[in-house]
Amino acid sequence: MSTTGFVDNIAKITLSTPYAVGDVNVYLIKGDVLSLVDAGPLTDTAWAQLTGALASLGYSAGDIEQIILTHHHPDHAGMLQRFSESVKIVGHKYNQFWINRDEYFHQVYDRFFYELGLESGLPEAFLSAIPKFKSPLKYMGNRNLDDAIKEGDTLPGLSEWKVIETLGHAQSHLSFYRESDGVMIAGDHILAHISPNPIIEPPFDGGTERSKPLLQYNDSLKKLMHIPISSAYTGHGKEVEDVHALIPKRLVKQEERAEAVLGMLQGKQQTVFDICKLLFPSVYKKELGLTLSETIGQLDYLESIGSIRKEKQDNAYYYHA
Numbered sequence: 001m002s003t004t005g006f007v008d009n010i011a012k013i014t015l016s017t018p019y020a021v022g023d024v025n026v027y028l029i030k031g032d033v034l035s036l037v038d039a040g041p042l043t044d045t046a047w048a049q050l051t052g053a054l055a056s057l058g059y060s061a062g063d064i065e066q067i068i069l070t071h072h073h074p075d076h077a078g079m080l081q082r083f084s085e086s087v088k089i090v091g092h093k094y095n096q097f098w099i100n101r102d103e104y105f106h107q108v109y110d111r112f113f114y115e116l117g118l119e120s121g122l123p124e125a126f127l128s129a130i131p132k133f134k135s136p137l138k139y140m141g142n143r144n145l146d147d148a149i150k151e152g153d154t155l156p157g158l159s160e161w162k163v164i165e166t167l168g169h170a171q172s173h174l175s176f177y178r179e180s181d182g183v184m185i186a187g188d189h190i191l192a193h194i195s196p197n198p199i200i201e202p203p204f205d206g207g208t209e210r211s212k213p214l215l216q217y218n219d220s221l222k223k224l225m226h227i228p229i230s231s232a233y234t235g236h237g238k239e240v241e242d243v244h245a246l247i248p249k250r251l252v253k254q255e256e257r258a259e260a261v262l263g264m265l266q267g268k269q270q271t272v273f274d275i276c277k278l279l280f281p282s283v284y285k286k287e288l289g290l291t292l293s294e295t296i297g298q299l300d301y302l303e304s305i306g307s308i309r310k311e312k313q314d315n316a317y318y319y320h321a
């Protein structure tokens with residue numbers, strides 16, 4: 001694929017993915033430690049593209065000293081084990097569960113999504129499709145997280161770069177910010193052409209409460225309004241030059257979606273699955289996990305502003321206005 005070459009010590013490298021989202025961007029950053037932000041999906045095609053792009057920049061994969069993850073999704077955290085053992089993997093501590101999948105991971109994951117399916121009112125035929133939620137994981141890396149970073153930290157070996165926690169799209173999502181010129185590497189937190197899905201994830205920290213990713217996401221968007229950002233490099237597609245103009249538009253669009261969901265609840269009670277079918281009639285079967293996440297996000301939002309309530313009957317939640 002392609003690289004733009006270095007601009008202020010950052011080179012954008014675009015790789016293809018096997019996912020509907022299309023290409024993913026990873027970034028080579030020069031500093032005291034040569035760093036790659038994100039690692040593309042675990043495919044031979046992406047590896048050939050990455051090594052080709054590195055060569056055109058005058059480097060090889062063996063020159064990379066650390067990989068810093070914006071989040072654990074397989075299009076971003078795939079090719080970790082293709083790098084030598086000496087390459088440090090750096091990211092939010094929550095990455096560890098996903099990139100180092102063990103027995104505990106599968107236990108928590110399977111139980112969580114089965115229960116979520118019951119609570120969402122999924123019929124038996126759809127409950128049995130839940131194991132398919134894990135199929136994208138085949139392009140996800142399998143490697144230990146070496147260095148956990150958090151809000152306010154400086155990136156190791158990159159003293160100009162600060163860590164900003166931007167949870168929502170993933171429970172591990174971080175963005176990286178260079179104060180001197182206001183450049184941000186925003187992962188999937190901000191994208192020029194789409195809103196990222198607020199994906200539901202199991203709590204791997206031993207808790208039982210699920211997070212509310214759309215509410216987290218909105219908070220993480222609002223957080224960026226207080227930071228002077230000159231330009232944001234994104235995980236997919238082109239840069240966002242005016243982040244502060246885009247954020248209010250995204251928030252309004254989400255409110256409009258929620259309004260539509262509220263309309264579906266006027267005069268009748270519905271399960272998550274009922275609403276999901278109404279919102280995504282042509283894709284809910286094929287993309288059950290993603291469409292359920294999006295639906296639950298809107299319902300969490302309406303609940304948070306007091307527009308709707310839910311009640312449990314048998315195993316499922318019924319929502320009403």
Ligand SMILES: [Zn+2]
Pocket residue numbers: 071073076169170188
């Ligand atoms: Zn993602």
